[in-house]
Amino acid sequence: MIPASFDYVEAENADAAIAALTEHGDEAKLMAGGHSLIPLMKFRLTTPQVVVDIGRINDLSYINDGGDHIAIGALTRHMAVETSDVLKAQAPILAHVASHVGDPSVRHRGTLGGSLAHGDPASDLPAAILALNATLVAKGPNGQREISASDFFTGFLETALASDEMLTEIRVPKVPDAGWSYQKFNRRAQDWAIVGVAAVSNGSTNVAMVNMGHTPLRSAAVEAALAGGASAADAAAVAAEGLTPPEDLNGDAEYRSHLARVLVGRALGEAMS
């Protein structure tokens, strides 16, 4: 299991990376920690002609207080997110969810931005980003723009990023007093969620799910039920409504739908108590 040959370009900063993307178009892939990309390349499920290594752009690895939000550089590693005192205080669900990604060795290399930009419907971090209603900052040849988390995941392994754009920063609102919960159901600790549910309760309650559709998603049905005054148990009962969960050896649609109801119930119980 060896990647197909490619040209390697090291980007010293975001502008250089964007320039490389502009030059090579669809033939190029950005690589941050490489923990989403390299496995696909080893199986030759993706064979980019050019790999643009952005992993050395140190000025995109930070966790800063941005006033009403915490700004996290896209190249911040999972382990840094997991162990950040600032995040533990201001957006604890994100630090907690980061601790559920893969295993410690994976978390030493994988990055928050890399994971989000990969757009895997089963990965953990999108759940926290969606439930926190974070804002993602993308930079392209014409400058930068902000994308709401709920608009970011557009399809299976697809995001709102244009082919010449790069994710540079993730802004999560400060919610030090919010109730929160992440319920990840899997077989082995290192595995992806069979279903994962994140809830953040801060006045209103946001509920996000992973591996319940072709993208990570906000649970419109549950949130609407809660907004309409439904109890947590009643809201949990509609968790699978309108969704088309994936089917695999770990779960068919019926079981995933059931898990979604159970896990939303548990998440709401924890977040809203």
Next chain:
Amino acid sequence: MTAVMGTPMKRKEDPKLLTGEGKFVDDIHVHGELWMGMVRSTMAHAKINAIDTAEAAGMPGVHSVFTGTQLQEMGLWAAPLPCAWPVTEDMLNPPHFPTASEVVHHVGDIVAVVLADSRYRAADAAEMVVVDYEPLPAVASIEDAIAGEKLAHAGLGTNKAFHWPLIPDPDALEAAFANATHVVKGEFVQQRLIPAAMEPRGVLAIPSPAGGDITLYTSTQVPHILKVMLAATTGISESKLRIIAPAVGGGFGAKLNVNPDESLAVTLANKLSRPVRWTETRSEAAFSTHQGRGQKQTMEIAADENGKILGVRAHIDADMGAYMMLITPGVPLLGSFLYTGVYDVPAFGFTCDGYFTNLTPTDAYRGAGRPEASYAIERVMDMLSYEVGVTPEEIRRRNYLAGGGEFENLEVASTLVFDSGNYSPNLDMALDMAKMAELRAEQQRRRDAGDKKQLGIGLCTYVEICGLAPSRALAGLNYGAGGWEAGTVRLLPTGKVEVVSGSTPHGQGHETAWSQIVADKLGIDPADITVLHSDTAISPLGMDTYGSRSLAVGGVAIAMACDKVIDKARLIAAHQLEANPDDLDFEAGRFGVKGSPDKGLLIQEIAFGAFTAHNLPDGMEPNLNEQMIFDPPNFAFPFGTHVAVVEVDEDTGETELIDYIAIDDCGNHVNPLIIEGQVHGGIVQGVAQALYEGAEYDAEGNCKNPSLMDYLVPSPTEVPNIQTGYTYTPSTSNPLGVKGVGEAGTIGSAAAVINAICDALRPHGITDMSMPATPMKVWKAINSADSTANNGGGQ
């Protein structure tokens, strides 16, 4: 010197393995080596219309590309790959060559081989070989095979490879069931398992620069058997083949075969006069290394009103996969004799039908036939206990052989003679350590409280058959080899000892355990003992490692070789001390003259004297260099009681194994540390079968979970610490009184875990759960049982 046998000596193997100095096949490189890249069939059953190798052949670094047909025409093989266990006279065995020529019979069948100058270039070139297949109907499951509408091998006209019966007294069996108060029937599936030794297999064949000899480094459990079989199937003389198993990263049965890659490496190296190598990738291993289990079992037990067993009847349909590998058809038979477990069964019948499918071949995997047997009998014993209305432990006690007391050489219904056993004390110890009464009280408390996490307690009292030998018994099973093992003990002029082992380790710690045996026998410091093994040039005689046989046959051979050394040394000592041999005591490495404490000779001194040969008794051969080839009079039958404690989350169906108690009896102990490790690892492989693992195939015969991302080998977070304990019932099959322990854990654990789950789910009326008991499966069972109950149940 104090005794070292029976002590937890630290392993001699460890320093190398802990510092990266252990050399596995892929660590060994030679100049000029060519990497094989295997082009494997992507279809389970298809005709090969054409293979285009032009693009691959023109790629940089590519030496050559051969299709299966070309290799066949090159005359590389004298015979197909071997099956050494034709279980019946009329067993079907379609020819299995290292590469397919006209038709592929499973996904992964090799259709072409690329040779290139690097790992990377071989992978690149193999991708560029284009194969045009014409699909044929694929037998994608044993159900497909039994239905027989599609044929795995069109030329055979049937999928059934053999029918094998073992029914000592058919009339008695019929009568037992006719007269029974209770008849309980269980239908179980032993799902296919991917062995997944952590080291993928690999080969490196090096032709000698002169003389035409070939050395094959291979990740194998069976260098000696492999040598014979490669000689027979390649036509290369045995004398020109040297097989070396360097550090081998686990085997579990998966490395006891004669594989296409091994044959290809040897024959291509021979043909091209270049070193040829290959290392399996993990995702390839689901197709390039045999799998385990793959059986459907029908198990019936007849009992009187008290639950006393009257008869046991078992039938299995066994999935051979696409071809008969080395011992494929024999695996189910290894279990056949144990479907009566540790119980006094008056009447017994067993039948097995072997079927071909278009799936990866099956063969031995940890326990090989015995975990399946243990599972079947221990599951139906639990079912019988419910039926009779007694506890699982009580139904077992009522049926133990010899009334639960100690015995030696007891004949059982399947016609075997168990060497020794004593089951009740072993069960008692397990129940004590598990605190069974407290567990049952907690279970009841949770049931009464309607707790969402229900407790289940599962029991298994297993017996296994190990120490494969005796050769005559294997002959009776039509096995194509003997069961002896060789050991040599040489005292060197320096006073150190060289031990040559016929059995070959791959993690079991032979170097340590054999050193302990020899140290104890000869009174020599274990540090002065070197154990040589796993190289047919150094250890030319051996029958290798499988079936928990190393200690019970090979370790015993070494102990007996030590006895020969001592006998000879005694004569030399007597000669030199001018004493009668019978007047010499041998203690702590010294021959002393009785009554004259000052007069004596160390065995090292005698060794030097035997080497110089200056002063030996008349006619005696120089040197202390003794070989023993041991062929035991009987198998050994380890046993034990395992208790699994599980929590089943009724909301999600998730099972958590929260405690595990194992009381094993493997006779006398050589190294308790090593025994403990074998038990732990074995248990987790059985737990893995019960809860996590299973090769899944689609209707076209594609494996859906070949990688370790999808094939769920448990990680540290899925298993608890394991509580262990031992009873000690010495074997009567060998002078050390030892029994094997490598497979025992696996043989006991799957049934214990599933019995525990069924115990937890009893309030729902659930009586069985198939393996692996995934959360989805368990939740669906609860959901369906509850909705049936809510709808008025058995309408």
Next chain:
Amino acid sequence: MQVETTVNGKAMSADVEPRTLLVHYLRDELELTGTNVGCDTSSCGACTVHIDGESVKSCTMLAAQARGAEITTIEGMASADGTLHPMQAAFMECHGLQCGYCTPGMVMAASSLLKENPNPTEQEVREGLEGNLCRCTGYHNIVKSVLTAAGGA
């Protein structure tokens, strides 16, 4: 491309293709074969090494990404005089290895774990090693080894 690194304290360099995985750079170019490959999917951890002091799966990293890094492999754990690293010694003491194939990765992952959490509970050890698979030991003695190293180191 030229990939220069410091491995076990020594400056190393090799000319490799950009696609070369770090594990193959170590094994095939630098001939440090103690780091093993057990899977294709970052699942098993047999290839675990330290990059700048942290455990990393070297099969999921390009050699190019490691340029300039301080790499420690299993060969660099024992002292020059052969004294085993406390984690290696604990594995030997507690019979934390059998076939030894997963062992280098286990030792590297476990020693990284203790750097981040010097006094872990049994559960924390299991979670810390969640990305490392072993087929021989059932993990019991591996966990015991790590706890022993934590207590005695």
